[in-house]
Amino acid sequence: MLQRLLVLGSTGSVGDSILDVVARHPDRFLVHGLSAHRRVDKLYQQCLRFRPAIALVTEPQHAIELQAHLLAAGLATEVLCGEDALCEAARACDYDTLVAAIVGAAGLLPTLGAAQAGKKILLANKEALVMSGALFMDTVAQGNATVIPLDSEHNAIFQCLQGCAGDRDGVERLILTASGGPFRTRSLESLAGVTPDQACAHPNWSMGRKISVDCATLMNKGLEVIEAHWLFNLPAQRIQALIHPQSVVHSMVVMRDQSVLAQLGNPDMRMPVAHALAYPQRIESGVEPLDLTRLAGLTFEHPDVQRFPCLGLALQVLAEGGQASAALNAANEVAVEAFLGRRIRFTHIAQVVEQTLQRIDLPGHAGLEAILGLDHQARQLAREQVRVCGAQA
Ligand code: NAD
Numbered sequence: 001m002l003q004r005l006l007v008l009g010s011t012g013s014v015g016d017s018i019l020d021v022v023a024r025h026p027d028r029f030l031v032h033g034l035s036a037h038r039r040v041d042k043l044y045q046q047c048l049r050f051r052p053a054i055a056l057v058t059e060p061q062h063a064i065e066l067q068a069h070l071l072a073a074g075l076a077t078e079v080l081c082g083e084d085a086l087c088e089a090a091r092a093c094d095y096d097t098l099v100a101a102i103v104g105a106a107g108l109l110p111t112l113g114a115a116q117a118g119k120k121i122l123l124a125n126k127e128a129l130v131m132s133g134a135l136f137m138d139t140v141a142q143g144n145a146t147v148i149p150l151d152s153e154h155n156a157i158f159q160c161l162q163g164c165a166g167d168r169d170g171v172e173r174l175i176l177t178a179s180g181g182p183f184r185t186r187s188l189e190s191l192a193g194v195t196p197d198q199a200c201a202h203p204n205w206s207m208g209r210k211i212s213v214d215c216a217t218l219m220n221k222g223l224e225v226i227e228a229h230w231l232f233n234l235p236a237q238r239i240q241a242l243i244h245p246q247s248v249v250h251s252m253v254v255m256r257d258q259s260v261l262a263q264l265g266n267p268d269m270r271m272p273v274a275h276a277l278a279y280p281q282r283i284e285s286g287v288e289p290l291d292l293t294r295l296a297g298l299t300f301e302h303p304d305v306q307r308f309p310c311l312g313l314a315l316q317v318l319a320e321g322g323q324a325s326a327a328l329n330a331a332n333e334v335a336v337e338a339f340l341g342r343r344i345r346f347t348h349i350a351q352v353v354e355q356t357l358q359r360i361d362l363p364g365h366a367g368l369e370a371i372l373g374l375d376h377q378a379r380q381l382a383r384e385q386v387r388v389c390g391a392q393a
């Protein structure tokens with residue numbers, strides 16, 4: 001039976017990895033739907049190649065143009081537009097597996113829709129889970145959905161946890177590895193002057209610009225600790241982040257008996273993608289084999305939260321119960337966009353997030369409306385803070 005895929009965010013970096021693996025296995029996967037925000041030309045090319053039943057865009061003008069081009073090319077693909085269309089497509093019964101590869105809060109509602117509808121969800125969009133934590137996991141449980149993490153660290157942990165054969169009391173702690181990003185060895189003073197292109201030049205992984213900046217600030221690791229907390233149901237004190245510059249060990253699980261299980265491989269997203277697509281089977285991914293004899297060494301060190309305060313802020317939010325996670329995420333999205341647009345300095349990102357967290361009013365409950373309200377309020381506060389930082393820069 002063909003597995004029918006709805007790939008949201010297909011024109012991004014994760015989308016590329018997904019479609020690369022899918023194209024290697026036409027006997028297993030069928031692309032039901034694809035989606036894009038701005039890169040409609042790329043979406044058109046993907047439609048020509050994979051001939052999906054639906055293609056989703058966010059702008060009405062893009063929808064009209066894309067529909068015309070697809071018709072002219074003789075394709076029956078139906079073009080749909082807007083957030084409601086994304087959510088409806090995610091809830092519909094005409095596909096099996098949602099690939100949640102939209103970046104940021106924009107991915108939350110469609111991913112929740114797929115959870116309600118009991119889909120298999122391959123989750124790359126960590127921001128959606130960070131924002132909605134308990135609500136997301138409750139929706140998955142109630143909808144009888146399945147989540148398989150695509151984030152390489154969480155996918156590694158998912159694989160390692162099979163080593164305790166369901167005995168979750170046998171797990172002592174999780175170790176999430178982090179490359180340390182492009183500024184791992186830079187002094188705090190020199191970080192104020194780094195450019196967006198320098199921040200996006202990740203030493204080991206090729207990714208979208210937002211997550212690349214998150215890797216450079218270590219906010220990505222903070223978001224990932226929160227993500228691991230919800231995915232694997234472990235308290236913050238039992239999740240550790242360690243810098244591992246070689247990015248060969250993708251993460252580890254320490255068992256009660258002090259046995260440490262690790263998952264290794266070359267840093268290439270097609271590996272977690274192939275695992276998650278075929279789970280519980282294994283399929284060819286296109287990833288270069290790992291030549292252990294050519295590794296110079298594997299090193300691990302504690303992260304420096306003085307130089308990378310975003311990690312500390314995320315850990316603090318989780319230690320305080322996680323209620324402010326949606327605000328942390330929203331402020332970070334606003335700050336990263338401002339940094340990429342050269343409106344604030346790299347070191348302002350942490351300041352914007354910190355000031356937003358200090359000034360936010362936390363709601364008394366964690367329903368969807370409260371989460372969306374918190375996201376909205378945090379964006380406003382963060383934009384004000386961006387203006388303050390921008391005036392100083
Ligand atoms: P990207 O910027 O390369 O792609 C983002 C995708 O989301 C694009 O298809 C874009 O069209 C779509 N998109 C953006 N804004 C949208 C909006 N408002 N509405 C609808 N669609 C929108 O990002 P990426 O690097 O592929 O990352 C995607 C997600 O996966 C992020 O949450 C990221 O944290 C996570 N992730 C990425 C990697 C990686 O290797 N790139 C690894 C782990 C996790």
Ligand code: MG
Pocket residue numbers: 151152153224
């Ligand atoms: Mg990751």
